[in-house]
Amino acid sequence: MPTTLAQPDARPAPVASGTRVNDFSLQVATANGSGSQTANNVLMRAIFQMGVPVSGKNLFPSNIQGLPTWFTIRANRDGYVARKRELDVLILMNPETAEEDARAAAPGTSVIYEKKLAVERFRDDLLLFPVPFSELVVKVTTKPEQAKLRKLIANMIYVGVASDLMGIDPAEVEKAIAKQLKGKPKAVELNVAAMRLGREYSGETFAEKIPCRVERMDATAGKVIIDGNAAAALGCLFGGATVCTWYPITPSSSLCESFIDFCADHRVDPATGKASVAIVQAEDEIAAIGMVIGAGWAGARAFTATSGPGISLMSEFIGLAYYTEVPAVVFDIQRVGPSTGLPTRTMQGDVVLCHYNSHGDAKHPVLFPSSPEECFQMAGEALDLAEELQAPVFVLSDLDLGMNNWMADPFTYPDRPFRRGKVLDAEGVERLKGVWGRYKDLDGDGIPWRTLPGTPHPLAAYFTRGSGHTEMAGYSEKPHDYVKNVDRLARKLETARRMVPGPVIDDRPGSPLGVLAFGTSHQGAVEARDRLAAVHGVSLDYMRLRALPLAPEARAWLERHERVFVVEQNRDAQLLTILRDECPDLATRFVSVRQYDGLPLDATTVVEGVLAGLGREAGTAPAAAADGGAR
Template identity: 60%
Template sequence: MATTHFEVMEAESAPRSSRIVNDLSIQVATINGSGSQTANTVLLRALFQMGIPVSAKNLFPSNIAGLPTWFTIRASRYGYVARKKEIDFLVAMNPETAEEDVLSLEPGAAVVYDEKLNLAKLRGDLAFYPVPFDPLVAAICPDAKLRKLVRNMIYDGVVAKLLGIEVEEIRIGLEKQFKKKAKAAELNWNAARAGYDYAEKSLTKADRFWVERMDKNQGKFLIDGNSACALGAMFGGVTICTWYPITPSSSLAESLIGYMRRYRIDPATKKATFAIVQAEDELAAVGMAIGAGWAGARAMTATSGPGISLMAEFVGLAYYSEVPIVIFDIERVGPSTGLPTRTAQGDILKNAYLSHGDTKHLMLIPSSTEECFSMGVEAFDLAEEFQTPVFVMSDLDLGMNNWMAEPFEYPSKPISRGKVLSVEDLNRLPGFDRYKDVDGDGIAYRTLPGTKHPKASYFTRGSGHDEHAIYSERPEDYVANMDRLARKFETARARLPKPEIREAREAEIGILAYGTTHWAIVESLDQLQREHHLAAGYCRVRAFPFSAEVFTFIRRHRRVYVVEQNRDAQMHRMLRMEVDAADVGKLRSVLHYNGLPVDARSVTDSILRQEVRN
């Protein structure tokens, strides 16, 4: 949890008031495909290894090479990991955007740049650090072909020197990155070193930003949400993953392939205890998962908005014929192709009611990589317990960026397969009716194909059926079945993860958010309190259907700001459908939908504007 008081660290070389320690953002502006990933990851790692809370946002184009890309690192002594709106330290490597990037900085910011770009003439209120990248790289890398690959490491060295990053941590970061490729690590290290030495010799510190070692990252590690979801799936016992490549979800399936090959090959036979299939499209991806879920496998797919649109018909089938599957939706900006490499929370409303007819679905909404893991595990239990599709609603920001993570907790409960009848059960029972509500919770019993018993079989269909799974168009059969499905949904309401609620004493206002918006809220709550003495309660929704606690939270506050990353206030609308009539008027919206991860300042400003109007 972030602390809320403001500190200014003592410093020798700078005036007390102006030295800013461990509270800055670094933005590296490069050209896509120019090989900056290593340099950026190592810079992030070096800060992380120094025990300073960090976060990273890769703002990249939908392009293989040539378009501008920005990598932002935030170091925050307070533990804030949301995107910081202001850039404090710019590394301008892209001639195309350099001028615009420089002009958008706040006064007092610093700019490291290729001296050829001649940026210092643009403004007089910034600290400029020109670096002769080409001569520096030529000196340490005789092979001209390799220069492009290591050139970017030079800015790591320059930034390390200017900010006070321990250069040894850069070296350790490089070793981590290159593992057994010692030669590549060495070449990159030489480049970083050249930058560091150049800065030491030729640059004079003219900005206020510094980093210093802290001790905040004990036990933590860096991971992206897609890898965390993949790990959750593996420890959740997934056996079938069928998928189709789409940004930003592809790396989820690809991470899963890596982990499964390492940990899920049968040691005795060297055969796989899983099947991962790249399907021909999203229709086939979800269709295969449904076939597998029906036949008893723990089955999943991973996709994003356009894929979800294609899967809509099949998801309705899974809902109505009651087949367990898990769908990881790594949301990106729509509509249509939209901004494929930018983040949004734009699928929440669509997925809740995906497909034609009366349908509604279970959704888990992780905010962190820890939850990507735990919900990844839990989604498979829920899908089987409720015999229905379960969505895990991540987004590009969570899925593709590196986040600091607390150790993931190994699943404490055994795998729950839900109501599946065995041969012994069938021997004991007088009969078996696939869609009969025996227990009153709306969840019927199922059998798996291949069960060796004459009573085991039933016919699954997306057309109307009665409780014996027989085709039926009788009005009373249809109504009974639909009402049972609604009952099942209500059973899930109490079973899904509860919201995380933080009460503030005597707060009139509440903030309600979900997913990655959480990180801006944590910081915004502090800003509201510290800067405006405005206390607010906070409810972080973690699942749909909403549990009773969500409605109690709304009831307890006079005004509730629903903060989300879409234009149409999607969760706000979902809440309006369900809250008491008296509470509808309390709901307001703070909306952020420009493709960048939401930042705290935007939330704070919006709430303040609306409070003034109040």
């Protein structure tokens, strides 16, 4: 049975009537492995090149070939880039899902489809654009060796059709094809021909066009299109990472693969051919984190990237790094759990897992990037923090941010020198003779001084152990030594509170209500906030949390608001649970707004959740939930 993204009992409201400019959501349904990714990226890029803010989200299966896949492109003149639950245009290429996709469409949706699929059988309230893709493609793939390319090339025909029906400049489409297929002139030629054929057919066949139009504007100049994983890899490159270890797992693999590519270009000495980096594909996630810890202990800036299942495996080692105070950076590109879950769908489901990771008492700094710029910047930040705090630091991205292409501002060049933390060299050891102990809090901030293996001083060495230890790093099972040590570790987290990236606050004077989001809940939350103000008369202050532990200014913001809607993409309100733990005195102020169906958060879910929380017209969709804090 084909799977579909459509909710079985959804009764979507009709698509708004009249022509709308630079404000629509388009979804392409194809079979995985049919090569539609290139076509979809071309469509997205052409709109971007016309200066229109755009986002693309690939909703794909855990499969290499055959299963259904969808790609959503949203263009929005106001710059909203969250996924939009409401779809305006469908392109149906996959016989497996065509009927279900068509049946689930809102009345008035424009549907471009393979003529053979005869979508007109299922609905008479849609704007239908049947195109004989399978016949047309034969005309541009006349050479025998091109026959095998037909499935692929048919996709570029729908790009042509859509560009004609929606007013996308063909010159920009051709430029996008050239960019996407750079260095393959034959492929460019063939794809351009297919695109032109689609435009031609559409122009001759359809007098009435799609009421969603793209018109040139100037909102994307200077911006880039990049995925969060590549951005994080660049952050590691510029942040001075010298050891990268990894085990392949969706959706994190492309972070390390991008790092490998960037290092090939920027970390190999042209004179000697030797690399200033060591990258290891480990035998599993346990080994990957073990290597990061070994490298961090020996003084290198090291990181690994994984997803939830990997974090589960790493937990014992994370506890070791916490207790022995070894720097380690771990990127968690979250996907839907528990267990294998929905491995190719997105979720913010590892917040609790990462913040409290390990048996025993442990808490770790966790950074929440919301954009590719922040993936870049926070990667460097995490490498610094890990060494400054001598602790594991998590960067929590997710599949949506990590693997999808995002429009982003160019990254700011990191001018600041690497912050390497409290490391004593031989002179330092000599100076602090009789005073220094590996786990002794000399500065009152909970962060001790460390030495690196090889330091040339007879008193520099110490013994690192996961078992109980004294300030001087000696073995100890004494109750007092244990308590003293873990209390210092707690103090260190208090220091971290003032070091992690602070929140981004946007207040509207006088509002007692606030909405709090983090990571990729940001885009849906800000759009919902504007809509709540404009349509429902609900004024909300906004805080985007960028890290745990809670920065003092984040706590102050919470105190200023009578009610705070906490938006997140998991079932159990994980961040809200942590906020209650951090601020028990404010616990009753938090109202949870959640989406956890594996799709990127949409604004409508947040609008519905906030309204429900305010006791107003609920309209809560099955995927969304809001409660007054009963959990």
